Amino acid sequence: MTTTASGSTDTGTAETGARRGFEEIDILWISEGMSCDGDTVSMTASGQPAIEDIVQGLIPGLPKVNLHNKVLSPTLGGESFLAPFRAAARGDLGPFILVIEGSVPNQNIIDGEGYWTSFGNDPETGEPLTLNWWIDRLAPRAWAVVAAGTCATFGGIHAMAGNPTGCMGLADYLGWDFRSQGALPIVNVPGCPIQPENFMETLTWLLYHAAGSAPPPPLDRNLRPQWLFGKTVHEGCDRAAYYEQADFAKDYNSPKCQVRVGCWGPVVNCNVPKRGWMSGVGGCPNVGGICIGCTMPGFPDAFMPFMDEPSGGSLSATLIKPYGAVMRRLRGITNYALNREPKWHHNGPELTSGYNPRWRP
Template identity: 75%
Template sequence: MVLQGERGEIDPFVLVVEGSIPNESIKPEGYWCGFGDNPETGQPITTSEWIDRLAPKALAVVAIGTCATYGGIHAMAGNPTGAMGVPDYLGWDWKSQAGIPIVCVPGCPIQPDNFSETLTYLLYQAAGAAPMIPLDDKLRPTWLFGATVHEGCDRAGYYEQGQFALTYDSPKCLVKLGCWGPVVKCNVPKRGWMNGIGGCPNVGGICIACTMPGFPDKFMPFMDEPPARRCRAAPAAPMARWSAS
C-alpha cells in the first residue's frame, strides 16, 4: 500500500500515522523503525523516509494517538531514538497539497470515535461537502477538543463546591490527588470510551493530560498535589433554601 501511494496509484489518499517517529537524522546510531528494504542498498527504509515520500503526495496527513501527534512516552527526555510527533517532524505550519494542515487526534489511547469522526469529516471535505477542517493551535479538531476534561466530568459539581477527594474511594473531585482535568482539552469524560461508557475521572482515575503536547514529561510526577494548586477554584456560594409558603 505504501508503494502504491508513492507511485500515485491510490490518489487521492489520506496518510494516517500511528506511533511516534524515530528520527535517524538526529539519532544516527541505528535504524529505529522501518518498513521493507531498499532494493538498491539492501538497507531498511525508515519510517521517517516513508513519511518524507508519502506526506507531500497525500490529500491530508492525520496523526492518531499521542505518540504520533506530540511524541508521547517515546519522546520523553533522554529517549535514544530522537522520537517525535508528526508536527515536530514535518513542521507545525506544514500543509498538504490540498492545503490541509496536519490533523492531530491525540489520546493515549485514542478515543476510537474521535478518529473515525475526523476521517469522516476529511472525506466530506475531499468531496466538497464540508469546509476546511477547523483545528485549534495544537492542530486538534475544535469540535472534539474544545472543552476541558473538567467540563465533561461527572465530578465537576464537587469541584465547583470546593469538595475534593483525599482518597481514591471518594466520589468527590480528584484535583487534589493530581488530576489535570481543569486545564486539559479532552472529550473522553463526556463521550466515554465505548458506547458512552467510561472516561478517566468518571470511573475513579485522575486525568494525566495524555491529549496534551509535552505529555508525559510536562505533567509528571503523576498523583502529586501541585496541579491542584494551579487549578483550584473558589467554592461556589451556598444555594438558597426554598420553602413553600
C-alpha cells in the first residue's frame, strides 16, 4: 500500500482501484496547450453539475476531488500551484485524472533551441518545461486522460493549414490506441469552446467510474462521448422542419433553416441545439448562428469559408425543393381546415351537433 501526496491511499494497481473504487482522486488540468483558455472559462458556467458541487463533495457517490486548475486554483501560483504536477511527474501522486486544454505543438520540427509553449520551469536549470515534457511524464501515469475542447481533441484552430507549429490533438500525439492506467482510451470532449454541461457530465461519469459505481463512458470512433455526439445538430434543431419543407433562410435574421447561408448542421455531430448553452438557453442555431462544425475532427479546414453555403447544401436543397413545395401546400390546406371551428358552434334554436341518444326508447 502506498500513500499519495494528497494523503489518499492506493491499495493496488490502477486497474484494481478502478474495480474497487477510489475514495480520493486529483484532477491535474493543464491549459498550456495552444489555446485561449476558453474551455476552462466555459466549464465554469455548468450548473448540472457545477464544478463547485464536485469539489465541495455535494454529489453523492463521487470520490473526494482535488482540482488543480490555474484559473480556479486557491493557491498563490508559482511553485505552490506546480507542486502536485511535479509530484505526479515523479510518480508520487495518484490516482489522478489528467485534463489537457489546447492543442499539442510538434517540438520535433524546431531546428535548434526554443519551444512553442511551456508550463513551469526546470528547478535545476531554470529552463521552461514544455507542454510535451509534461504530457510525456503525466499521461502514462494518469488513471484517465481527458482532452477538453476541440484544440486538445483534434487540433482545432491552431492546427489549421499553414500553421507553423505542427499542432495536433492529444490522441494524435499519444496515439489513438493509447490506454491510461485505468485502461481507458483518451476521452475527447470537443467544442470551441466545450459546452459546459457536456464536459461536466462526462467528467462526472468518469468520477463515478473511478468510484467503482459506473462502467467506463461509451465513446464513438473519434473517442467522443457517444450519448452526447451520437446525433447531428440537424436532428436536434428546432429549424429542421423548415429544411424538410424546403423553406430556407436568406439572411441571418430569419427563423428558418440556415443551410443556404452557411450552416453545416445536417452533417455535424453535436447536441447543442437540444441542450442549449447555459441553463438550457442559447446554442448556435438556437440564437441565429450557423453551425461551423467545431466539434468535428475536420474543423476548421473542412468547414471554411464559414459563411459560404456548405458543399452539397445546394444539391440537397434543390432535391428537396419539389417535395417541400408539395408538403407546404398540403399542410397549409390542412392547417386552414383545422383552424376552423365546427359548424354546430352557434347560438341558433336548432341543435345541429349530431347528438343522437340512440339508447333511449
